[in-house]
Amino acid sequence: MRLSARNQIRGTVTHVEVGAVTTTVKVQLGGGDTVTSSITREAAEELGVEVGSEVTVVVKASDVLLAVD
Structure with a gap:
């Protein structure tokens, strides 16, 4: 996918x-920092986020x- x-x-x-x-997702970046994202529960399920x-x-x-x- 291109954005x-x-x-x-x-x-x-x-x-x-x-x-x-809403589902809250914490993502650790390569440098060790963390980004937090709030997405719909439905989107998290569709993406298979775990x-x-x-x-x-x-x-x-x-x-x-x-x-x-």
Whole structure:
């Protein structure tokens, strides 16, 4: 699958928390950082997301903010 989104990062699912409607998925990236994604329970089931799955985190946003102290 090809996407127009440029921010694509490979990682491994380390935690899946299934809720009534939303599933929270934690993905460990190659450098050790973790990204958390909230997707619908239905989407998680369709994708077969489970701990140990290799996934691609896709970030598509119209605004990306930075903050400094």
